[in-house]
Amino acid sequence: MTTLPTILIADDDRSIRTVLTQALGRSGYQVRTTSSAATLWRWVEDGEGDLVITDVVMPDENGLDLVPRIKRIRPEMPVLVMSAQSTILTAVQSTQRGAFEYLPKPFDLGELLAIVDRALKQPAMQAPAEPSGAPEDNLPLIGRSAAMQEIYRVIARLTTTDLTVMITGESGSGKELVARALHDYGRRRQGPFVAINMAAIPRELIESELFGHERGAFTGAANRHVGRFEQAAGGTLFLDEIGDMPPEAQTRLLRVLQEGEFTTVGGRQPIRANARIVAATHRDLRVLIRSGQFREDLFYRLNVVPIRLPSLRERPGDIPLLAQHFLNRAQAEGLPSKTLAPEAMVRLSQYRWPGNVRELENLMRRLSALVPQSTISEEIIEAELSDRAIEDAPPPAGAEPPPDTPQALERVIERHVARLMTEAREAGEDGVLYDRVLAAFEAPLIRLVLGETRGNQIRAAALLGLNRNTLRKKIREHEIGVTRRVG
Structure with a gap:
């Protein structure tokens, strides 16, 4: 009779232990759970279990510290690390200390089951590495999205x-x-x-x-x-x-x-x-x-x-974390301490941030230096973002570039592409934008050139810089009617 793999789970959250027990049990695994790092370590020392799932923060010990100890005495045992801290440092330290995989909380049960299956089929054998000395209070990347x-x-x-x-x-x-x-x-x-x-x-x-x-490689290369x-x-x-x-x-x-x-x-x-x-x-x-x-x-x-790397508008949930981080950094550099009112934080999360994280950082730094109040209100943020919206908005009709200029053509193209982007996004269609934009401008270009050459496809292909067979193919694709005119 085949022995079912046993999964050892250590997490101080009872609800997570219950959910994992049910999900792994339905998938055919035996499960043992504990809220104690010490109990988990005793099981591992006794040779129990085939795979470990451990949280990072537990009452008696940090789960990350367990990983290299487990790998030293049971190098064949895969260890999965979970954490609600969800920082780059947690992910890197999990890997460096020998974890098979790191999963941020909340996690997807389907993904966890797939990782467990993969880990048991291909057990991790890497030796634990020394953790890097990067300070936790100066993380290079911020965000939990x-x-x-x-x-x-x-x-x-x-x-x-x-x-x-x-x-x-x-x-x-x-x-x-x-x-x-x-x-x-x-x-x-x-x-x-x-x-x-x-x-x-x-x-x-x-x-x-x-x-x-x-030296002497070119004029001016004196050394x-x-x-x-x-x-x-x-x-x-x-x-x-x-x-x-x-x-x-x-x-x-x-x-x-x-x-x-x-x-x-x-x-x-x-x-x-x-x-x-x-x-x-x-x-x-x-x-x-x-x-x-x-x-x-x-x-x-x-x-x-x-x-x-996603744009900031693709991860709006990270904006409050980033904004507070930049305010803290500004204070550490000697600028006055500031806090953001909850309504101000909501307004920041609604803005599209065309300049991305750099724009948000510059705004927080400027507000730290110039706003006299200790709390930055929604009105202050609204005024700042309104000014920026005016700067980013297209110029009024009277300020349009002169017609028949490259700038005017670029403006028309930008508007048309923006409309196509909106249509694709609303329809939930990925991977079609390039072809649609190309088709939108390729068809009228070919029609105009064919009109200029009076339907002469040889002359049109030469003018466009295309092979004649390529031009014929595009004429069929865009269903362009061609009438050869003489005279």
């Missing part, structure tokens, strides 16, 4: 690797903070963290900044210059706004990623590259690839582990 919890879990899994990471997200959403967290909690944390913003450096200087140059790759040796190199990297530098970067070495500008001696690469961009690199502005092979070299 589901989107941020998933990012914490990804970062935690990457702390023991040197895999290349691509971070995408809107400007101001915190991409560099994610890059720093990958470094600060990773195994290269004793090395340097070196950042370079491709959009902030003149194109002709990017190769020199990245790879360095020798040898150490590039960012050398500066980042043993640590992490953060390539911000990678979508703005010029083609020549893209080619050299690809070679470094392929061969693991580089030469300085004007140099001949290869230098071994010894830095973890983390890249970031607010642009859609796949669009840049289609337009020939970004190398596809470089994209796949960089996009080994993609992390998409």
